[in-house]
Amino acid sequence: MSLTLQDIGRLAGVSRSTASRVINGHASVSPDVRRRVEEVIERTGYTPNAAARSLVSGRSGVIGLVIPNNVHALFEDPYYSRLIQGVSGAANDSDLTLTLFLFQNEAEEAKLYPRVVTSGFLDGLIITATRMNDPLLARVSDDDIPIVMVGRPDTSSVSYVDADNHGGAMQAATHLVGLGHKRIALIEAPVNTTAGLDRLNGFVEGLAVYDVALPPNLRAKGKFTELGGYEAMQQLLAHRPDSVFIASDTMAVGALRALAEAGVRVPEDIAVVGFDGLTPSTATTPALTTLRQPAALTGRRSVELLTRLVSGEDGPVIDILPVDLVIRESCGATATAIRESV
Amino acid sequence: MSLTLQDIGRLAGVSRSTASRVINGHASVSPDVRRRVEEVIERTGYTPNAAARSLVSGRSGVIGLVIPNNVHALFEDPYYSRLIQGVSGAANDSDLTLTLFLFQNEAEEAKLYPRVVTSGFLDGLIITATRMNDPLLARVSDDDIPIVMVGRPDTSSVSYVDADNHGGAMQAATHLVGLGHKRIALIEAPVNTTAGLDRLNGFVEGLAVYDVALPPNLRAKGKFTELGGYEAMQQLLAHRPDSVFIASDTMAVGALRALAEAGVRVPEDIAVVGFDGLTPSTATTPALTTLRQPAALTGRRSVELLTRLVSGEDGPVIDILPVDLVIRESCGATATAIRESV
DNA sequence: TCCTTTTATGGGAGCGCTCCCACGCAATAT
DNA sequence: ATATTGCGTGGGAGCGCTCCCATAAAAGGA
Numbered sequence: 001m002s003l004t005l006q007d008i009g010r011l012a013g014v015s016r017s018t019a020s021r022v023i024n025g026h027a028s029v030s031p032d033v034r035r036r037v038e039e040v041i042e043r044t045g046y047t048p049n050a051a052a053r054s055l056v057s058g059r060s061g062v063i064g065l066v067i068p069n070n071v072h073a074l075f076e077d078p079y080y081s082r083l084i085q086g087v088s089g090a091a092n093d094s095d096l097t098l099t100l101f102l103f104q105n106e107a108e109e110a111k112l113y114p115r116v117v118t119s120g121f122l123d124g125l126i127i128t129a130t131r132m133n134d135p136l137l138a139r140v141s142d143d144d145i146p147i148v149m150v151g152r153p154d155t156s157s158v159s160y161v162d163a164d165n166h167g168g169a170m171q172a173a174t175h176l177v178g179l180g181h182k183r184i185a186l187i188e189a190p191v192n193t194t195a196g197l198d199r200l201n202g203f204v205e206g207l208a209v210y211d212v213a214l215p216p217n218l219r220a221k222g223k224f225t226e227l228g229g230y231e232a233m234q235q236l237l238a239h240r241p242d243s244v245f246i247a248s249d250t251m252a253v254g255a256l257r258a259l260a261e262a263g264v265r266v267p268e269d270i271a272v273v274g275f276d277g278l279t280p281s282t283a284t285t286p287a288l289t290t291l292r293q294p295a296a297l298t299g300r301r302s303v304e305l306l307t308r309l310v311s312g313e314d315g316p317v318i319d320i321l322p323v324d325l326v327i328r329e330s331c332g333a334t335a336t337a338i339r340e341s342v
Numbered sequence: 343m344s345l346t347l348q349d350i351g352r353l354a355g356v357s358r359s360t361a362s363r364v365i366n367g368h369a370s371v372s373p374d375v376r377r378r379v380e381e382v383i384e385r386t387g388y389t390p391n392a393a394a395r396s397l398v399s400g401r402s403g404v405i406g407l408v409i410p411n412n413v414h415a416l417f418e419d420p421y422y423s424r425l426i427q428g429v430s431g432a433a434n435d436s437d438l439t440l441t442l443f444l445f446q447n448e449a450e451e452a453k454l455y456p457r458v459v460t461s462g463f464l465d466g467l468i469i470t471a472t473r474m475n476d477p478l479l480a481r482v483s484d485d486d487i488p489i490v491m492v493g494r495p496d497t498s499s500v501s502y503v504d505a506d507n508h509g510g511a512m513q514a515a516t517h518l519v520g521l522g523h524k525r526i527a528l529i530e531a532p533v534n535t536t537a538g539l540d541r542l543n544g545f546v547e548g549l550a551v552y553d554v555a556l557p558p559n560l561r562a563k564g565k566f567t568e569l570g571g572y573e574a575m576q577q578l579l580a581h582r583p584d585s586v587f588i589a590s591d592t593m594a595v596g597a598l599r600a601l602a603e604a605g606v607r608v609p610e611d612i613a614v615v616g617f618d619g620l621t622p623s624t625a626t627t628p629a630l631t632t633l634r635q636p637a638a639l640t641g642r643r644s645v646e647l648l649t650r651l652v653s654g655e656d657g658p659v660i661d662i663l664p665v666d667l668v669i670r671e672s673c674g675a676t677a678t679a680i681r682e683s684v
Numbered sequence: 685t686c687c688t689t690t691t692a693t694g695g696g697a698g699c700g701c702t703c704c705c706a707c708g709c710a711a712t713a714t
Numbered sequence: 715a716t717a718t719t720g721c722g723t724g725g726g727a728g729c730g731c732t733c734c735c736a737t738a739a740a741a742g743g744a
Contacts, residue, residue: 002460004700015724020702028722047460051396052700056729060393062441081423088444092454097463099404100442102430112434118344118389120730121439346730357694362732370692394730398699462700 003046011044012037023048059123062097063306064116066127068109068136077250078278079295080128083150086299087126094307096123109136117145124306126150132192146309148302148317152194159315161301163293165198165275166205168323172245172273172291173206175325179333181271185218185241187232187255189248189275196224199247199275222251229254237262243271243331249279249290256284256330267332277326286329293323345388353386354379365390401465404439405648406458408469410451410478419592420620421637422470425492428641429468436649438465451478459487466648468492474534488651490644490659494536501657503643505635507537507617508544510665514587514615514633515548517667521675523613527560527583529574529597531590531617538566541589541617564593571596579604585613585673591621591632598626598672609674619668628671635665 009019014033021029022037029037040046054060065087067080084100091098101116103109113136116122124146127136132154149160176184186203189196207214217239220232229251236244237258246252252274259266266272266286277292301319309315327333351361356375363371364379371379382388396402407429409422426442433440443458445451455478458464466488469478474496491502518526528545531538546556559581562574571593578586579600588594594616601608608614608628619634643661651657669675 002462005702006700009724016701017703017724018722021723024702028720030722033722045456045460047457049397049700050461050463051393051402052729053702054393054729055391055397055700055731056702058729065442084442085444088442089446092444092446092450097458098442100407100426100430100440102427102434104431104434108434114387115389116439118387119392120344121392347732348730351694358731359695359733360693363693366732370690372692375692391730394699395732396699397701397730398732400699 002049003044005048008037008040008044008046012040054120058120059310060097060121061095062099062122063091063303063310064099064101064122064125066101066103066113066125066136068103068127068129068131068134079276082278082295083128083299086296086301087303088299089296090300090303094303096303096307124148124310126302126306132194146306146315148306148309150298150302152198154194157316159305159309159317161298161305161319161321163195163295163298164320164323165195165293166202167320168275168291168293168325169199169202169245169247170206170209171323171325172275173203173212174209175289175327175331175333176243176245176271176273177207177210177212179243179271179331181243182212183218183240183242184212184214185220185236185239185244186214187220187222187229187236187244187246187251189222189224189251191221193224196247203245203247222247224248224250226250226254226257230258233258234262237264241270243273245273245275247275249274249276249283249288252288252290253284256288266330271332272330274330277324281328284330289328289331289333290326291323292326294321297321344391345386347390350379350382350386350388354382396462400462401652402439402463403437404441404464405433405645405652406441406443406464406467408443408445408455408467408478410445410469410471410473410476421618424620424637425470425641428638428643429645430641431638432642432645436645438645438649466490466652468644468648474536488648488657490648490651492640492644494540496536499658501647501651501659503640503647503661503663505537505637505640506662506665507540507635508547509662510617510633510635510667511541511544511587511589512548512551513665513667514617515545515554516551517631517669517673517675518585518587518613518615519549519552519554521585521613521673523585524554525560525582525584526554526556527562527578527581527586528556529562529564529571529578529586529588529593531564531566531593533563535566538589545587545589564589566590566592568592568596568599572600575600576604579606583612585615587615587617589617591616591618591625591630594630594632595626598630608672613674614672616672619666623670626672631670631673631675632668633665634668636663639663 005016005019009016014037018029018033019037022034088098122145126148128150134153137153137155147158149158152160152162184207188200191197191200204214218241220235222228222232229246233255246255252272256266259270264270274288274290277290278295281287298321305317305319347358347361351358354361356379360371360375361379364376430440464487468490470492476495479495479497489500491500494502494504530542533539533542549556560583562577564570564574571588575597588597594614598608601612606612616630616632619632620637623629640663647659647661
């Protein structure tokens, strides 16, 4: 059996209360006693029992990261790897323990989620892959556990962290207009996600600033997959765009393939700009110009926000992270190319 | 404030003890009372307080998954994604909660690990990325927490799950010999990992069965990276192998690039067999023949083993999972090609 | 019929901790 | 000198639960 605070106190010749004060860094402990207790702790390798501590304090030091359904597909996405790394790193820094909830389907979600939230086991929750009308979100507001969403939810009154999808897409528009393109096309991400919607609106608004219109035949809907990008690009080609903004790099990979097959040169015949910037520049030929979103930072920030909510700050708090234009080869802006570090 | 067992009892007109019996499925509860209590629980959405439960029972229902250092590099590897999915799925099935420990460096590891293990917070631990002389392993044996390693550790007396690296590499040898190759080469994975070592030994032994030798100039050392495979292949080319077994698909991607650049045709001029089988067949040209290891299953099994250890079964338990030869284009065995499902 | 066994239930104890209050003693103020 | 403050410390209470034991009621055996 492992040691208790009582034991530590006894070994140091003090009461469990005093030992507790030392551990929790409370005042009113004489330097002498403090040293003695610390020595005993060091020597014995004592660690307070987490369950007992949490039972009385109402805090567990544990946060949850929820990645709901479709995990099969989603997890291949480097976005989640980065996000998890960010969340994990921030949790480590703050002495928080991270629990991971990967729900394979709605049934699993419905079965496990209530227990997780109600058991008092978690101090707070980070929920990713925000969906429109997220069923979790509805449930969540009933409970009193602090929540931070990753990605803008369609409901308000929830704290969230998100990349500046709108602003990033505007940058894409500005960039393509600035390069002198006239027939600018768009491959949309699904607009049943707020990310897809924001990128669409941002791009259209960005073009509007320069009085450039986006005719319907230069707009195609993609599916967040490589194949989706491939098909959308084939569809657009008939209308001879001189440039295209593709709302995700994964789709851009498919689109580039479609272009290569059609014998259309990039960037000579068509300029291509993607969105995400999570894969290495070597992943495509030519190297893809894209808007890089800070996935790991998103994870870190979500933990920071959550920490604030847990310690009583009242929400909702919103944190929008900047997105960078990473100029590589596919947009043809080599003259003004910015060296990138990766 | 949330409900307690006491409240449930009161609402159902029984004592907290009886309510507890219902929840834990103990005998000696009249059907009538049981129904009443269940109804109250259903109606109120009551969930037992995890901390209190764990304090008295000594069980938390929480297991930890440790992925030590080098996470930056490792996490890009689809292996970890699959493994985590397997672990998570099995944990969900068994009503276990999964905590994830991603240690970015040894300092973080040293700082966090003891607390994790000693706090009584975890019922057991799954440790991945087994290293030779794993520093965690040394510490672990001092503690009394059940452990399962993923990947064969170099120390004995620890339970572990591993893919049959040795057997898989033997299959590779058999396959290449069977295709009539004479100058068979090898690109090794780093032999400071047991996986690298086992694949090396398995391949050499597999060749030995057919009295085929592996001369030193047909052996090159890789680094588990694409670049490592690229360089190793360039080195081998001077010695004109007619086939090569590359101990990881990542290295194989680099090797294929080296071959393409050198104008060596695959599989006409050289047959190539990889190892891992975690990326889609479209990832390389030509599609790579490889040995597929069951990464998700490895995760599931590690949870199952751990569950057995937690419930008192004494270890060490060892589970070696089979590895499948997936024949695609790069080995030239199209005549006997097996249709694969992906 | 009475006595023994079984079944159903309630209450006490205690898991290891943190918080609060009370107490003793030294330092300061009157 | 005594009264007042403060600090350092110990012990009680209690967080919500499970386990054990005691007890009451029901069922069985003689």
